Amino acid sequence: MKFQIFAALCLLVVCAECKYRPPELTYHQDSNHHGRHRENWVHRDEANEISTVRPRNNYRSDPPDHTKLIPMARYVLHNADWASVATISSLSAIQGFPFSNVKSVVDGSLANSTGIPYFYMAPADFTARDLTRNSRATVQVSLEETRYCENQKWDPEDPRCTRLMLSGKMKRLKEGTPEYTFAKAALFERHPAMATWPADHAWFVAKLKIAQIAMVDWFGGAKYIPVKEYLAYNYTGTEILDRANKLHTEVTYV
Ligand SMILES: *[C@@H]1O[C@H](CO)[C@@H](O)[C@H](O)[C@H]1NC(C)=O
Numbered sequence: 001m002k003f004q005i006f007a008a009l010c011l012l013v014v015c016a017e018c019k020y021r022p023p024e025l026t027y028h029q030d031s032n033h034h035g036r037h038r039e040n041w042v043h044r045d046e047a048n049e050i051s052t053v054r055p056r057n058n059y060r061s062d063p064p065d066h067t068k069l070i071p072m073a074r075y076v077l078h079n080a081d082w083a084s085v086a087t088i089s090s091l092s093a094i095q096g097f098p099f100s101n102v103k104s105v106v107d108g109s110l111a112n113s114t115g116i117p118y119f120y121m122a123p124a125d126f127t128a129r130d131l132t133r134n135s136r137a138t139v140q141v142s143l144e145e146t147r148y149c150e151n152q153k154w155d156p157e158d159p160r161c162t163r164l165m166l167s168g169k170m171k172r173l174k175e176g177t178p179e180y181t182f183a184k185a186a187l188f189e190r191h192p193a194m195a196t197w198p199a200d201h202a203w204f205v206a207k208l209k210i211a212q213i214a215m216v217d218w219f220g221g222a223k224y225i226p227v228k229e230y231l232a233y234n235y236t237g238t239e240i241l242d243r244a245n246k247l248h249t250e251v252t253y254v
């Protein structure tokens with residue numbers, strides 16, 4: 001009798017595993033072999049097989065010294081995959097209210113950070129609709145997007161968990177310009193799924209023309225960073241590129 005219960009339990013465990021596996025395999029087969037898909041796949045695999053060996057949260061690399069405000073600001077934006085974008089709502093029930101949306105972001109290619117947030121937008125989206133009436137926006141990113149704060153056991157609102165609020169006017173980039181070509185390629189490099197988004201949505205590339213940079217970075221109140229120095233800073237961090245290359249190598253040889 002005891003053995004039967006034991007056998008039944010084993011079967012349950014095995015079945016639970018059976019249930020879990022197929023979507024994962026499907027996921028892998030469906031992936032289009034770009035960075036982001038690979039990344040998900042590798043993480044899931046690691047989670048299943050060697051979670052006791054590796055840290056659960058594999059953050060990118062340590063951020064710069066918190067007293068170095070410009071390098072920190074550029075690090076947080078360059079390492080962020082998405083931003084919260086706040087606009088003045090044009091929805092009839094909440095006209096003039098603040099409204100916030102999640103947008104995938106890049107500040108340049110993996111290898112070339114510019115400090116300027118670029119977005120891929122469709123006119124029907126909340127954000128794009130608001131921007132046609134009022135181009136003012138605030139773009140917010142957090143160090144927690146790298147999971148660094150969680151690793152340090154810091155709450156996302158802990159002032160040491162750096163957050164960056166970039167405010168300004170959003171501008172649509174003119175198709176065919178060098179900046180458009182650069183920004184679109186950078187968006188597609190970091191967010192390969194964009195290449196599969198429905199072609200009939202009239203996608204365009206937009207950037208924030210930064211008017212103010214506010215940052216919460218460590219204790220002691222808000223920091224305001226001069227825009228000119230921020231943009232002029234030559235950010236040479238390669239953590240995103242290294243990570244993409246590492247994932248590429250891991251997947252190629254597993
Ligand atoms: C990085 O991007 C800037 C802005 O588009 C461009 O002027 C510069 O040539 C690029 N540098 C490299 C190494 O790609």
Ligand SMILES: *[C@@H]1O[C@H](CO)[C@@H](O)[C@H](O)[C@H]1NC(C)=O
Binds near residue numbers: 234236
């Ligand atoms: C930025 O720094 C790198 C590495 O030191 C250097 O090769 C590159 O020329 C610099 N770019 C600019 C625009 O100063």
